[in-house]
Amino acid sequence: MNDPVNVAITGAAGNIAYSAIFRIAAGEMLGPDQPINLKLIDIEPAMNSLKGVKFELEDCAFPLIKEITTTFDLDEGFENCEYALLIGAKPRLKGMERKDLLKDNGKIFKPQGIAIDRVANKNIKILVVGNPANTNALIAMHNAPSIDPKQFTSMMRLDHDRSLAQVANKFNTEISNIKKIIVWGNHSNTQVPDLSYCEVSGNNIKSIIEDKWYEDNFIPRIQKRGAEIIEARGLSSAASAANAAISHMRDWVSGNKDWLSIGQISNGNSFGISNDIMFSFPSVCNDGGFETIKDIVISDKLLNYIKITEDELIKERDSVLDLL
Numbered sequence: 001m002n003d004p005v006n007v008a009i010t011g012a013a014g015n016i017a018y019s020a021i022f023r024i025a026a027g028e029m030l031g032p033d034q035p036i037n038l039k040l041i042d043i044e045p046a047m048n049s050l051k052g053v054k055f056e057l058e059d060c061a062f063p064l065i066k067e068i069t070t071t072f073d074l075d076e077g078f079e080n081c082e083y084a085l086l087i088g089a090k091p092r093l094k095g096m097e098r099k100d101l102l103k104d105n106g107k108i109f110k111p112q113g114i115a116i117d118r119v120a121n122k123n124i125k126i127l128v129v130g131n132p133a134n135t136n137a138l139i140a141m142h143n144a145p146s147i148d149p150k151q152f153t154s155m156m157r158l159d160h161d162r163s164l165a166q167v168a169n170k171f172n173t174e175i176s177n178i179k180k181i182i183v184w185g186n187h188s189n190t191q192v193p194d195l196s197y198c199e200v201s202g203n204n205i206k207s208i209i210e211d212k213w214y215e216d217n218f219i220p221r222i223q224k225r226g227a228e229i230i231e232a233r234g235l236s237s238a239a240s241a242a243n244a245a246i247s248h249m250r251d252w253v254s255g256n257k258d259w260l261s262i263g264q265i266s267n268g269n270s271f272g273i274s275n276d277i278m279f280s281f282p283s284v285c286n287d288g289g290f291e292t293i294k295d296i297v298i299s300d301k302l303l304n305y306i307k308i309t310e311d312e313l314i315k316e317r318d319s320v321l322d323l324l
């Protein structure tokens with residue numbers, strides 16, 4: 001058994017956290033040999049409900065859980081944390097876009113970045129889930145200058161997994177047969193799911209996918225899947241978001257040679273994307289880190305789509321300059 005690590009989760013009394021925490025406690029994120037001190041953070045009015053989550057965790061008698069802290073104090077919550085899932089933020093309602101949340105949610109991530117900078121382990125790995133996730137991650141990152149910007153990521157894994165599922169459905173095949181999916185850009189309705197390099201059972205599918213299906217069906221389906229779920233459930237995705245968050249952190253920590261989509265700081269990228277935005281690039285995870293895939297040729301048509309998502313991220317950033 002390893003020594004325990006500290007895992008902070010914000011929005012710990014909310015829906016996504018309720019689907020994530022128990023799986024994390026069971027070892028699905030950091031493995032069966034990694035004991036965990038859970039630091040559950042929410043706002044003060046949610047403390048009673050968070051106490052209930054703690055009671056339930058205790059009742060599960062998870063062997064890996066060594067301590068459970070519930071708090072609204074950010075310094076207490078992030079102290080010596082090696083991992084942080086920043087989930088706590090308002091979800092959108094029917095008819096809204098995720099960027100409409102920036103005004104209310106952006107300001108949550110400045111004090112969290114400051115606290116992480118002040119008290120967290122300097123090697124902390126951070127995943128921002130709360131929407132709009134990319135720009136919220138940028139806000140947290142800017143406020144934590146002592147932490148390497150590459151340790152801040154924003155969640156694109158749900159979009160990536162949604163793309164896998166749609167391709168599996170289209171080709172009537174197993175998820176495990178599909179490789180090299182890419183989702184570029186923002187976790188918003190401008191994101192660019194890209195199948196140019198996608199392989200099904202080892203065969204590139206570019207020449208066999210119909211442009212009409214790709215452009216009129218696949219791209220908008222992925223871009224608007226979150227809204228489709230809100231329309232159906234009356235609530236935004238929770239279990240699938242929690243699953244994506246666990247997969248993102250697990251692969252970052254333990255490695256995964258498959259191509260993954262990771263929202264990361266764009267500085268110094270090889271695709272000509274502007275610096276200082278949190279942009280999703282195709283990446284592989286190894287040795288506790290991740291690297292973007294190089295040598296990808298992007299068609300002119302896709303470059304036009306990518307420009308739209310890049311411009312949106314620049315606009316989002318420029319609307320929160322006071323928080324950076």
Ligand code: NAD
Nearest residue numbers: 011013014015016042088089090091129130131133155241
């Ligand atoms: P929820 O309303 O069920 O829970 C949010 C929780 O965050 C609440 O308990 C609330 O009290 C807490 N919270 C609010 N402000 C906080 C703060 N300053 N510090 C700590 N906690 C705070 O919402 P949810 O369904 O869990 O969704 C959370 C966020 O995740 C939303 O913004 C949603 O849009 C987003 N989301 C992102 C993705 C993605 O792929 N990136 C997917 C699904 C949902």
Ligand code: LMR
Nearest residue numbers: 092098131226227236237
């Ligand atoms: C999702 O993609 O399901 C989440 O970002 C929630 C939303 O607002 O769409």
